[in-house]
Amino acid sequence: xxxxxxxxxxxxxxxxxxxxxxxVTFMVLLxxxxxxxxxxxxxxxRVGPYGILQPIADAVKLLLKEDITPARADKWxxxxxxxIVMVPALIxxxxxxxxxxxxxxxxxxPLYITDINVGLLYIVSVASIGVxxxxxxxxxxxxxxxxLASLRASxxxxxxxxxxxxxxVSLIMTAGTLSMVKIVESQYMAGVWYAFVQPVAFVVFFIxxxxxxxxxxxxxxxxxxxxTGGFHTEYSGMRFALFxxxxxxxxxxxxxxxxxxxxxxxxxxxxxxxxxxxLDFVPAWIWFLLKTFAFLYVFLWVRATLPRxxxxxxxxxxxxxxxxxxxxxxxxxxxxKVAL
Amino acid sequence: MGEAIAFYVISxxxxxxxxxxxxxRNTVHSVLFLVLNFLAVAALYVLLTAQFLAVIQILVYAxxxxxxxxxxxxxxxxxxxxxxxxDPHRRSSLGFSLSVLVLAELAAIVVYGRLTPAPVAxxxxxxxxxxxxxxxxxxxxxxxxxxxxxxASMLLLVAMIGAIVLAKRxx
Numbered sequence: 190x191x192x193x194x195x196x197x198x199x200x201x202x203x204x205x206x207x208x209x210x211x212x213v214t215f216m217v218l219l220x221x222x223x224x225x226x227x228x229x230x231x232x233x234x235r236v237g238p239y240g241i242l243q244p245i246a247d248a249v250k251l252l253l254k255e256d257i258t259p260a261r262a263d264k265w266x267x268x269x270x271x272x273i274v275m276v277p278a279l280i281x282x283x284x285x286x287x288x289x290x291x292x293x294x295x296x297x298x299p300l301y302i303t304d305i306n307v308g309l310l311y312i313v314s315v316a317s318i319g320v321x322x323x324x325x326x327x328x329x330x331x332x333x334x335x336x337l338a339s340l341r342a343s344x345x346x347x348x349x350x351x352x353x354x355x356x357x358v359s360l361i362m363t364a365g366t367l368s369m370v371k372i373v374e375s376q377y378m379a380g381v382w383y384a385f386v387q388p389v390a391f392v393v394f395f396i397x398x399x400x401x402x403x404x405x406x407x408x409x410x411x412x413x414x415x416x417t418g419g420f421h422t423e424y425s426g427m428r429f430a431l432f433x434x435x436x437x438x439x440x441x442x443x444x445x446x447x448x449x450x451x452x453x454x455x456x457x458x459x460x461x462x463x464x465x466x467x468l469d470f471v472p473a474w475i476w477f478l479l480k481t482f483a484f485l486y487v488f489l490w491v492r493a494t495l496p497r498x499x500x501x502x503x504x505x506x507x508x509x510x511x512x513x514x515x516x517x518x519x520x521x522x523x524x525x526k527v528a529l
Numbered sequence: 530m531g532e533a534i535a536f537y538v539i540s541x542x543x544x545x546x547x548x549x550x551x552x553x554r555n556t557v558h559s560v561l562f563l564v565l566n567f568l569a570v571a572a573l574y575v576l577l578t579a580q581f582l583a584v585i586q587i588l589v590y591a592x593x594x595x596x597x598x599x600x601x602x603x604x605x606x607x608x609x610x611x612x613x614x615x616d617p618h619r620r621s622s623l624g625f626s627l628s629v630l631v632l633a634e635l636a637a638i639v640v641y642g643r644l645t646p647a648p649v650a651x652x653x654x655x656x657x658x659x660x661x662x663x664x665x666x667x668x669x670x671x672x673x674x675x676x677x678x679x680x681a682s683m684l685l686l687v688a689m690i691g692a693i694v695l696a697k698r699x700x
Contacts, residue, residue, distance in 0.1 A: 265558075266557070266558075266561070305580060306581075306662050307580045307581050307583075307584050307662065307663060310581070311584050313584075313588060314587040314588035314591075314592055315587070317587070317588055317591070317593065320592070320596055321561075321564065321599075324596070324599055324600075324603070325561075328557065340600070340603070343600070344600075347593075347596060347597075350592075367663055
């Protein structure tokens with residue numbers, strides 16, 4: 190009894206948190222490598238074979254750097270801001286299903302920490318708290334450029350949050366549930382990934398996801414040429430690292446969420462085609478990780494390919510293109526739902 | 530027992546943060562205490578197995594509305610402490626009557642609650658509430674509370690149109 194209610198969930202939380210943090214540090218390396226390959230360079234090569242130990246070297250360097258608080262900064266808020274960014278990114282993993290129940294040592298262990306009936310809304314609402322870290326980080330630095338950058342970044346996040354949430358509404362209408370596990374199960378029942386049922390929602394969600402994670406081509410918050418760095422200009426050492434890690438953790442979160450919602454989560458490709466059932470010998474959680482990784486790779490690919498948007502273009506795209514498309518998609522989904 | 534302890538701890542947090550919101554000098558800090566206050570209210574909803582309300586509370590209030598407050602406060606940048614009003618008691622009669630009104634309302638709720646004890650939820654229904662929270666709320670909104678729901682949506686629409694008209698003088 191104690192094992193089921195306390196030990197196993199605690200172990201799962203430990204594993205997921207550690208795997209995420211290790212994944213985040215190696216995402217940084219992967220990004221440098223992928224961009225280097227796109228630009229016909231080698232990327233980091235010095236630390237370990239092919240630079241594989243570079244993240245560890247980076248982490249040690251950041252930990253040993255002097256931790257500066259600007260003289261006229263708001264100390265409490267300045268300290269809290271990186272934490273406020275990091276925590277929502279990590280606690281989102283509580284509801285992400287990595288796989289169905291597996292038998293381990295004679296017990297059925299589901300490969301998710303918990304499954305709540307409002308899972309998807311939980312993710313959206315927790316993610317909306319992360320905006321505070323960016324606003325407060327820029328404000329508490331008591332410096333012009335970080336303040337401008339944080340205003341830009343938070344305006345961007347709020348605008349795109351609307352579009353992303355709207356696309357989720359049409360997805361929820363298709364799935365008929367908010368629980369992350371049940372959304373994957375309903376894709377199993379339907380025998381098709383929702384990316385094929387809701388292609389418009391998928392595309393809008395992906396564009397919104399790029400903007401929500403502050404990634405290129407929407408990395409307004411870190412426009413070096415205009416803002417000397419962004420909302421974290423005044424941060425140094427480990428606090429800067431936290432902002433940095435939170436960005437990558439958010440990328441992993443949004444990739445796992447899109448995998449769960451649109452790419453069938455832990456399901457194999459074409460779950461309705463019986464001829465492909467030999468693919469089932471690959472464990473479900475490996476399919477999940479593969480799809481998430483594919484998403485992350487697209488994030489890096491986009492960054493290496495596309496130039497940054499101008500701020501007014503960004504706002505126009507968000508409010509005048511994505512939100513109307515998302516609303517139209519909801520209406521079409523409703524009509525189709527009633528008609529069929 | 531555990532539930533009662535959780536209720537009192539969360540209530541104490543809610544009241545504490547509420548007091549801090551109105552006593553803090555720094556406006557940005559005051560807004561941040563408001564966020565903490567909303568988060569504690571969401572915790573109270575979870576305690577009442579109203580998970581849907583809890584996440585909506587966080588999404589709409591903590592994640593949406595207060596961010597806009599913070600925007601305004603940061604842009605206005607109130608560095609110096611607000612000046613003391615020439616006459617601090619000029620609105621005291623209004624405040625007093627409002628407080629009496631709220632107190633009377635609370636008393637009425639307590640008395641009314643004592644007179645009509647809440648129906649004890651059957652255990653089956655209790656578990657159903659935890660599992661089908663969203664469906665139950667949706668069903669209630671479109672049956673028993675349809676008119677308030679529609680009126681609220683009309684109100685929001687009117688507010689939105691008003692904001693657009695104010696922002697864009699010539700259309």
